[in-house]
Amino acid sequence: MSRVGRWCVGAGMAALLLCLPVLFSLDYYLHIFVMAGIHAMLALSLGLIIGFTGQVSLCHAAFYGIGAYGSALVSLHFGLPFWIAMWVGGLLAGVLSYALGRLVLRLKGHFLAITTAFFGVLVTVVLSNWVELTKGPMGIPGIPRPSLPAFLGPLAGFESRVAYYYLAILFVLGAALLVRRIVHSRLGRALIAIRENEELAQSLGIETMRYKVFAFTLGGGLAGIAGAFYAHYILFISPVTFTIGESINVLVMVVFGGMTTLSGPILGAAILTILPELLRMAGALRLVIYGLALMAFIVWMPHGIVGTLRELIVRRESESPGG
Amino acid sequence: MITVFFQQALNGIILGSLYMLVALGLFLIFGILEVTNFAHGEFYMLGAFATLFAMTGLGVPFLPAVVLAMLFMAAFGVLVERTVFRAIVGKPLINGMLLSFGLSTFLTNLALLLFKADPRKIESEFAQIHLSFLGLHLTLERLLVPAVGAALVGFLAYFIRHTKTGKAMRAVAQDRIAAQMAGIPVFRIYSITFAIGSMLASAAGSMVGAIFLVSPDMGWTVVLKAFVVVILGGMANIGGIVCASLVIGLVESLGGGFVSYAYKDAYPFLLLVLAFLLRPEGLMGGTKG
DSSP, X not given: OOHHHXXXXXXXXXXXXXXXXXXXXXXXXXXXXXXXXXXXXXXXXXXXXXXXXXXXXXOHXXXXXXXXXXXXXXXXXXXXXXXXXXXXXXXXXXXXXXXXXXHHTTSOHHHHHHHHHHHHHHHHHHHHHOHHHHOGGGOBOOXXXXXXXXXXXXXXXXXXXXXHXXXXXXXXXXXXXXXXHHHTSHHHHHHHHHHHOHHHHHHTTOOHHHHHHHHHHHHHHHXXXXXXXXXXXXXXXXXXXXXXXXXXXXXXHHHHHOTTSSHHHHHHHHHHHHHHHHGGGGGGGHXXXXXXXXXXXXXXXXXXXXXXXXXXXXXXXHHSTTO | OHHHHHHHHHHHHHHHHHHHHHHHHHHHHHHHHOOOOTTHHHHHHHHHHHHHHHHHHHOOOHHHHHHHHHXXXXXXXXXXHHHTGGGGTTSOHHHHHHHHHHHHHHHHHHHHHHHOSSOBOOOOGGGGOEEEETTEEEEHXXXXXXXXXXXXXXXXXXXXXXXXXXXXXXXXXXXXXXXXXXXXXXXXXXXXXXXXXXXXXXXXXXXXXXXXXXXXXXXXXXXXXXXXXXXXXXXXXXXXXXXXXHHHHHHHHHIIIIIOSTTGXXXXXXXXXXXXXXXXXOSTTTTTO
């Protein structure tokens, strides 16, 4: 695609995103869009770990949950505003992510996947049983909303979902810029080298363990911030949101969009948040269809939507004589 | 106290035998096809339902029903391998993983739709026979689990070690391309592997259905624990799997009985962490992945 074409597509997308709350003003639609934003943050951060560094993690929802609980608890107990509490949640998730990474990232492939899956189970078990802190399966209600000084306008109190929608766009944009910045730097090239061939990367002097732990920590931290956003948006959290099922869900979003791209996870998150809602009319058949669709997708489009589109574009450009 | 201990230990061995049967199938499929089959628990669930229906529908007694279910599930396993997993042979591991997640979601929810969510019990004729020795009580039905487990493991070990097909399976696990060049029909070996794995899972499911309950969502928790067994067992041989499954079963049962029941699902992970700390270089080839 030409440079101008790309700018046009970008500008069109931006305009569409900004106008969405006007086009779909029902709370139900807005809720789906906000959830798509939260999922996009999760998918972006998991994409850094899986897509760019090549480390399969099945516990992303655990860091999502740790961030949510961390932020909710400090804002409830110490009265901290969302804007500070969310960093606490992100930091907590990042620290635990770092500790887990140091412990398990020497494992590879399937071994890493299953070990992280069990860490996810462990976090769910702890959240459900550490009743003094987390109130167990009852969950934590009454989490305060974010708020801004009132002179900033009618949305500053975060009473409407429109405010959350724009905040989600800002968060996703921030996460995307951060990941983009990393991927296009020396750091990112080291991560990609590890994905492509870890032994070779190591022999070239890349300290693979340090870089893997870095990607894992940052990915976990970002998931924690997404969790904080979720907690202060839904205003109630309980362990069932942060199970291994959610980890797999996010993983599917990443692969569905195209895990080695930046736009892939965002697109995957958006589609896979909206599509299941449309499938609701299928009732009990919904998850049967979802399972079948997932299988068909993995077999026919293993590189995800963005990856497949890119292949098509490359093929067309190489076929047309003008290039 | 000591009686309670032995009673819990016995339960642990029964639990371990069940994990072992599921884990052996996972281990074979992983070793030979290099796929982490998260849908393996659904084979176990379907095996349990097959036994249930053979008994209620055809009026077959328990043990023949278990065998019938195993044969049915072997055919089902071959079907799944040919239609689903063959498409991703040699693809990155994440593809196989997601494919099996999809299959697991599909089978669980299809079962939920067809068989409904309410748990059912397989009424075996062995449930009525009580045994007691040294103050321990158990039904013959429970004793059947380790016995059937041991018999199946013995049979599997013999099959892998001494038959021509077993040798071919080992060759494919070592080097798929070299095996293919030596004239081994690799795809047929894949089908046989799935058939064996499904049969073992089906046997485990049937026995769980007799001791506990049968329900469409019974597969998921078992498959995760079976994966821990496979990792702890070191991916090396059947002996490792047997030991690891007994350890997991005992830890879960004794830990649940004496330490904390609420945290019993966390024990396998703690065991994994402990193993990493004791063997920081990774568990027997665990870093080779």
